[in-house]
Amino acid sequence: MHTIKTAFDNGRGQKLAAILDRPVDDRPIAFAIFAHCFTCSKTFKAVRHISRALAAEGFAVLSFDFTGLGESEGEFADTSFLSNVDDVVAAAEFLGETQGAPSVLIGHSLGGAAVLMAASRIPSATAVVTIAAPASLDHLAEMLEPARAEVEQTGSSEILLAGRRIRIGRALLDDLGQVGMTEAIAGLRRALLVMHSPVDNVVGISNATAIFTAAKHPKSFVSLDRADHLLGRAEDSRYAAGVIANWARKYIGEQQGEIKLASPEDNRVVVRTGATGFRSEILANGHPLVADEPVSVGGTNTGPSPYELLAAALGACTTMTLRMYADRKGWPLEEVEVRVEHEKIHCADCADTSRAGSKIDQLSRELVLEGPLDDEQKQRLVEIADRCPVHRTLHSEIRVTTTLAED
8 A cells, every 4th residue: 555645725725634545556446535524534543444445455545634624724613514525525626636536435424424415516426435424414413502502602612522622613503404415315326335333323323224215226235233433443444445345346437447467477576565554565466465463563463464474375385286286196185274383493403503592483384185085195295295386495595685666
């Protein structure tokens, strides 16, 4: 994944801070916009998890801070729901002018309502995704009603929402009774994916029912079972991203939808990481993979560690070699399972006595051979395992060269 910090102007000339997550090969299959939840930001956990996971699937995702939130300019108290909709449109215009026109619009909670309203003003958008979105602004109006008297008297009021203090203004309250969400959903004319948790205690599941009922086909619904409103668990966010990626491919146009594979002549593996964290996006002959480190050493455990990938390479090469050998011999090998473990061990039996007391790397390999094989055939396959190409490479002299790429 390639992460770029950027910014664009809203309709009032204020700078809105944004993050663009691009796939590791820097050749996105489509561009998407992610609108965050009410008073959240582009760095909110659910936003980052979904954006990164979509980038790993080949999408370029622009997430941004609405006016007055996060790192964006302006005062939140001066904004309204319709100004948020304008921000989504401004983000789409910026993306179209600088990267590629967005075909997918994604919104979480009130951000979902914003993308539903903005879609008609973004011609390139062919697919809209809502996550835990309200079907109307009535719910928000109820939450903000206690502040109405002070807003009408002084022009603004500070409220406590989801553990955070925010200042709202008259413009937001004025919008709440004027926005026709049902009409906008009915006239969407884009593919719609509605995602909602049945246990959402902030925006109830009935909102998903209302959105789905009002929308015309093509439309789909996916239950985010056991997820909370903010998708606090990383696994819920990543599940949502996987569903979005597979669903959206059907609607992103004839020129998009398939991950571009590297040419057969180019056997390089490309690995890229962002400015923070260990998570690395890998492109191996066009196939996307992820590497990371365990949480215990500062990673996020979203993929195997480098040593686990090394062990996987040995295991995969072993199964392929045994499969090829057994097929050539006509032996009844039905299934092969290879279990590989990497560890550091003390060099007690090293031939090089100068290394006594030091540690060496050991890869322990265990074979599980299924099928009616006799003992002689099984022992021969154990011997053949030591002849797999990766095994031989690990035992041979290896040279690694490092150069700087030309700009």
